[in-house]
Amino acid sequence: MTESxxxxxxxxxxxxxxxxxxxxxxxxxxxxxxxIAPSEIIGLVGPSGAGKSTLLQHLNGLxxxxxxxxxxxxxxxxxxxxxNLPVSRQTIAEVRRRVGFLFQDPDDQLFCPTVFEDVxxxxxxxxxxxxxxxxxxxxxLASVGLAGYEPRSTLRLSLGERKRVCLAGVFxxxxxxxxLDEPFSSLDPRACRTLIGILKKFSGSQIIxxxxxxxxxxxxxxxxxxxxxxxxxxxxxxxxxxNAALMERHGLEVPWRLR
Amino acid sequence: xxxxxxPLAKLLAALAMILAATCxxxxxxxxxxxxxxxxFFAHTLARIPLAYVARRLLFFWPPxxxxxxxxxxxxxxxxxxxxxxxxxxxxxxxxxxxxxLVNVMPFxxxxxxxxxxxxxxxxxxxxxxxxxxxxxxxxELERMRTARAARLFCKPSLWATWRSAAHLVGRLLIRAxxxxxxxxxxxxxxxxxxxxxxxxxPREDRP
Numbered sequence: 001m002t003e004s005x006x007x008x009x010x011x012x013x014x015x016x017x018x019x020x021x022x023x024x025x026x027x028x029x030x031x032x033x034x035x036i037a038p039s040e041i042i043g044l045v046g047p048s049g050a051g052k053s054t055l056l057q058h059l060n061g062l063x064x065x066x067x068x069x070x071x072x073x074x075x076x077x078x079x080x081x082x083x084n085l086p087v088s089r090q091t092i093a094e095v096r097r098r099v100g101f102l103f104q105d106p107d108d109q110l111f112c113p114t115v116f117e118d119v120x121x122x123x124x125x126x127x128x129x130x131x132x133x134x135x136x137x138x139x140x141l142a143s144v145g146l147a148g149y150e151p152r153s154t155l156r157l158s159l160g161e162r163k164r165v166c167l168a169g170v171f172x173x174x175x176x177x178x179x180l181d182e183p184f185s186s187l188d189p190r191a192c193r194t195l196i197g198i199l200k201k202f203s204g205s206q207i208i209x210x211x212x213x214x215x216x217x218x219x220x221x222x223x224x225x226x227x228x229x230x231x232x233x234x235x236x237x238x239x240x241x242x243n244a245a246l247m248e249r250h251g252l253e254v255p256w257r258l259r
Numbered sequence: 260x261x262x263x264x265x266p267l268a269k270l271l272a273a274l275a276m277i278l279a280a281t282c283x284x285x286x287x288x289x290x291x292x293x294x295x296x297x298x299f300f301a302h303t304l305a306r307i308p309l310a311y312v313a314r315r316l317l318f319f320w321p322p323x324x325x326x327x328x329x330x331x332x333x334x335x336x337x338x339x340x341x342x343x344x345x346x347x348x349x350x351x352x353x354x355x356x357x358x359x360l361v362n363v364m365p366f367x368x369x370x371x372x373x374x375x376x377x378x379x380x381x382x383x384x385x386x387x388x389x390x391x392x393x394x395x396x397x398x399e400l401e402r403m404r405t406a407r408a409a410r411l412f413c414k415p416s417l418w419a420t421w422r423s424a425a426h427l428v429g430r431l432l433i434r435a436x437x438x439x440x441x442x443x444x445x446x447x448x449x450x451x452x453x454x455x456x457x458x459x460x461p462r463e464d465r466p
Contacts, residue, residue: 101445
């Protein structure tokens with residue numbers, strides 16, 4: 001794959017020869033390499049069980065469970081870099097600040113009783129002062145169109161609202177990369193459009209794992225096609241998603257907009 | 260009107276009522292009666308319907324009864340029955356007071372007040388996560404029950420009912436553990452390092 005040779009100069013995300021298996025299981029990811037430029041939006045597509053979520057979890061060091069100790073150790077080994085910073089135990093706090101992660105099920109991500117506490121969770125962990133944290137909460141709720149939602153209970157929100165509160169919690173840490181796991185699943189069309197609008201305004205780079213290929217056409221500059229843990233194709237959205245033979249081979253369909 | 264009291268006053272009132280209910284010796288009938296009247300009065304002030312309290316008590320009494328009945332069985336004579344009555348009365352009064360508290364005080368306010376009283380963080384984190392995910396787990400259980408009912412075409416035998424209930428609980432436990440894993444991941448992803456940090460919600464944001 002030519003991409004692995006691309007130098008990691010000024011890349012937002014650089015993944016080099018990444019492989020992963022759960023203990024005692026088959027390989028979930030094998031030899032994956034790619035680079036994401038700053039402010040580039042990448043669609044991560046592939047059939048269920050292709051390894052999309054597992055790949056995303058490597059971007060902020062949720063996986064593997066045993067990270068390399070220090071930056072020096074990773075040089076010639078397979079590794080993940082965020083803003084040219086290799087993911088290791090030494091850098092993990094900074095990496096997690098830079099990579100905002102949106103989980104598939106908002107109930108996993110909203111663990112505080114009120115919206116305010118949940119959005120403030122990240123900024124407080126960053127060590128910001130109370131005043132700064134409050135300001136961040138206000139700003140990030142406004143940026144997802146939920147200004148004034150602070151006192152609401154996280155239990156009494158619609159699915160679309162919960163996803164947006166999750167996103168506000170992520171924005172509050174001011175990440176440079178967004179990793180989104182199935183952000184559009186089970187959203188109604190209006191909630192989906194609102195979310196797309198918010199993501200389009202985000203200035204950093206994004207990697208979006210999704211089955212909703214029409215949204216990928218709308219939103220993403222480039223697509224990575226993952227199947228059975230291997231990177232099968234990478235390229236501009238229209239080239240990959242418009243290639244009927246390729247899509248068919250990996251259990252996907254050419255989206256309506258490209259037919 | 261109790262709803263508008265300052266949070267600390269509500270918490271202290273509840274603690275005082277529980278303390279009174281558990282300290283007054285049962286042999287002093289009139290004193291117990293006074294405590295019960297105070298608690299009843301508090302419920303009336305807060306406009307909590309009696310039927311609501313009674314329904315909750317119906318769930319609370321059976322386990323309390325089982326616990327209390329062991330005493331007269333193990334201790335001969337009047338003393339055992341006196342202890343039995345003590346446990347029932349104190350349990351009922353304390354439980355009613357706790358019900359009063361959760362009704363006059365939103366849960367996040369309760370947590371904030373406990374935090375101000377320097378209750379240990381771990382305890383608060385447990386309370387807060389429990390409150391948050393009790394409903395999520397309950398919904399999950401409801402969904403599984405609906406799915407089971409949808410494929411239940413005849414009236415099952417008692418044995419089959421118990422068997423499937425046991426399966427349901429087992430599945431729920433596994434799902435809860437999986438969810439706990441994912442929540443932990445979500446906390447790590449936003450920079451959690453094991454220490455709780457917390458700021459008070461700005462006053463003007465409150466409804």
